[in-house]
Amino acid sequence: xxxxxxxxxxxxxxxxxxxxxxxxxxxxxxxxxxxxxxxxxxxxxxxxxxxxxxxxxxxxxxxxxxxxxxxxxxxxxxxxxxxxxxxxxxxxxxxxxxxxxxxxxxxxxxxxxxxxxxxxxxxxxxxxxxxxxxxxxxxxxxxxxxxxxxxxxxxxxxxxxxxxxxxxxxxxxxxxxxxxxxxxxxxxxxxxxxxxxxxxxxxxxxxxxxxxxxxxxxxxxxxxxxxxxxxxxxxxxxxxxxxxxxxxxxxxxxxxxxxxxxxxxxxxxxx
Numbered sequence: 001x002x003x004x005x006x007x008x009x010x011x012x013x014x015x016x017x018x019x020x021x022x023x024x025x026x027x028x029x030x031x032x033x034x035x036x037x038x039x040x041x042x043x044x045x046x047x048x049x050x051x052x053x054x055x056x057x058x059x060x061x062x063x064x065x066x067x068x069x070x071x072x073x074x075x076x077x078x079x080x081x082x083x084x085x086x087x088x089x090x091x092x093x094x095x096x097x098x099x100x101x102x103x104x105x106x107x108x109x110x111x112x113x114x115x116x117x118x119x120x121x122x123x124x125x126x127x128x129x130x131x132x133x134x135x136x137x138x139x140x141x142x143x144x145x146x147x148x149x150x151x152x153x154x155x156x157x158x159x160x161x162x163x164x165x166x167x168x169x170x171x172x173x174x175x176x177x178x179x180x181x182x183x184x185x186x187x188x189x190x191x192x193x194x195x196x197x198x199x200x201x202x203x204x205x206x207x208x209x210x211x212x213x214x215x216x217x218x219x220x221x222x223x224x225x226x227x228x229x230x231x232x233x234x235x236x237x238x239x240x241x242x243x244x245x246x247x248x249x250x251x252x253x254x255x256x257x258x259x260x261x262x263x264x265x266x267x268x269x270x271x
Contacts, residue, residue, distance in 0.1 A: 097243070
């Protein structure tokens, strides 16, 4: 399931990026032709009025543009060479997080109800009936119960060892993929800071080439620096929220596994 989510996410990202670039290229030619004709007919007074209004109210400059277009414009202004890797890290991290959330959701069961069913089966049908209940129940707790009941004829010590060993295996499966999610959390701001350094270097190169310091020379480099850092921090914060939720969910399931394991030993001891 994890591979499926990763493939779908990468495919959606690739298709979306290609579609946006196609739209940008398609709109470039008409925009150039439309801008040439009115420029010759427009009166100087009208141009000055528009310039003054745009200076007073910057929102006029993006009037009529959709949020998608504005975000894409900022993406391109930040430099796709630095913004795209951050976006890919965000998409891959979200794919892993969603896969883990779904896996944990399917792993959660009503533990008290399940333990009551196993205890009832032990009383009425013995170990085999209890094992049948475990086979028909999903989740790591049912798997641990099955491993313990499968060694019930070997004594409580063998059951305890089986429960502890298989509990570690189930915990590892619950935590699978978290190392990659942690990697993308740290990688996103790192890529953003790298873009920041590159943008500053570009600004100093422009100053050195011109031999003068002016806002126009450093504006481009500083924009790259700020936009890449912003996207990297946003991606890291989004993934961090999912990471903390997944960790808390795993801790909850592990606690239930430990409590259920103790209850299983008590059941077998009474039997």
